[in-house]
Amino acid sequence: MAWYDANARIMPWRVGPQARRAGDTPDPYRIWLSEVMLQQTTVAAVKDYFHRFTMRWPTVTALAAAADEDVMAAWAGLGYYARARNLLKCARVVVADHGGQFPTTRDGLLGLPGIGPYTAAAIAAIAYDLPETVVDGNVERVMARLHDLHLPLPTAKPELIEFARRLTPRQRPGDYAQAVMDLGATICTPKSPACGICPWRAPCAARSEGTAQQLPKKLPKKPKPIRLGIAYVGRRTDGAFLLQRRPDKGLLGGMLGWPGSEWAEIPPQESPPVAADWRDLGAEARHTFTHFHLRLAVRVAVIPPEAQPDVGAFIPHDRFRPSDLPTVMRKAFDLARASFEYES
Known part of the structure; x- marks a missing residue:
């Protein structure tokens, strides 16, 4: 957490650690929108889309009232277009059934269209500071290396989630979730991880064993037709x-x-x-x-x-x-x- 306080990435949907300590709270709409946009793509690819969406539709109520074709056109280029359709469905359910307010629990969020276990946990942790276990690709990589787990993905996923669950704190869980994702994105990178400046270098089993660059292991991909x-x-x-x-x-x-x-x-x-x-x-x-x-x-x-x-x-x-x-x-x-x- 000390590393995150000093090195948190600045992102348009994020309330940084200093601002959060000063009393600022994340907007669940912006957290939800960013998490949906970030599925299967990168922060760099999403930033401009996020800015355009929130300028045009600054609230979930505004998005719910948007024409389908306008949202689909604004989404063009982000890929995985079912996400854009579910985005509209979800916004309209939030407005129609929840008075324009996102549910404040993981289970409540799971009841919304297009929100799965990861997204529900991310919103609950980041927006509402609940101690939910948030595991994306960056977190999987950090956990595999921290525990020197050689079981390949996707088989290893349940074990990696359990590792992450055990480490999730009850204090500042939202910042913690973002800290581990930032660690994977900037330090514990897929290639050439910067182990020498990693705040978890001492307890990291893969660094100790010299296996960090081999992890996480993955089952061979089938060739695409x-x-x-x-x-x-x-x-x-x-x-x-x-x-x-x-x-x-x-x-x-x-x-x-x-x-x-x-x-x-x-x-x-x-x-x-x-x-x-x-x-x-x-x-x-x-x-x-x-x-x-x-x-x-x-x-x-x-x-x-x-x-x-x-x-x-x-x-x-x-x-x-x-x-x-x-x-x-x-x-x-x-x-x-x-x-x-x-x-x-």
């Missing part, structure tokens, strides 16, 4: 783009994107969304999801004004913002834009 698809990037002669909102369930659920084929491990059949002179760009938009690599062949066409698409709708040029697209769809657009002589 490659899926293939086609993206049809069409622009009408008046400049409007043909876009389709994807179904709420599934990858990129609720997001705008280019009409296209199914994604499969066999070459897709042509399925253009409207009659036009579609041209193969001879280039692929490539993107990696959690469980597979995607390669989208890009087709482009200038669509006649009288054409009626089978799917999707035309978005006027002045309302089309590439930044509203998920990353893979933006990659397809970047390949296609030169053929339209598009100027951003």
Whole structure:
């Protein structure tokens, strides 16, 4: 805790140790929003998104009243779009069922949409200073090294959680949770941990045994399959783009994107969304999801004004913002834009 008091990272959602001692308390809305955003990504990637979200929707009540498409567009680029859908569901439940106030216990938080055990524990500890056990990837790494545990992840997860539970103090548990995460992010890093300046260097079993850089061990990952698809990037002669909102369930659920084929491990059949002179760009938009690599062949066409698409709708040029697209769809657009002589 002494190390954290002197070295706590400054983050836009955090109430630092000095401010907390002075009586400032964290905003549960900001803690919740940051924790949802930080899932599967980094602090550096999240900061700008967090700033934009909280400027536009400063309270959970404001977010609950937002239009779905505005939130999905603001989320574009953060990935894992089910999180954005659950974000809205959760905000609306907090407002409708809890008077705009987040529950103040871990069990109460677990009852909200999109909040699992880790997020519930993090909010309870950081926002309400409850002695909950908070274990993210950084904490797993610190605990594996502190105890020199060679059992591989994910098998080791229950044991690592138990190690963390035993160490969680009843005094300042919120600061403690953030301290261990900061320790993993800045000192006990995946590669080349700075053991010489670590506040836990004396009791660390892995440092003593010289095994820190080998831990935590992980089971070998299965190779990701490659899926293939086609993206049809069409622009009408008046400049409007043909876009389709994807179904709420599934990858990129609720997001705008280019009409296209199914994604499969066999070459897709042509399925253009409207009659036009579609041209193969001879280039692929490539993107990696959690469980597979995607390669989208890009087709482009200038669509006649009288054409009626089978799917999707035309978005006027002045309302089309590439930044509203998920990353893979933006990659397809970047390949296609030169053929339209598009100027951003």
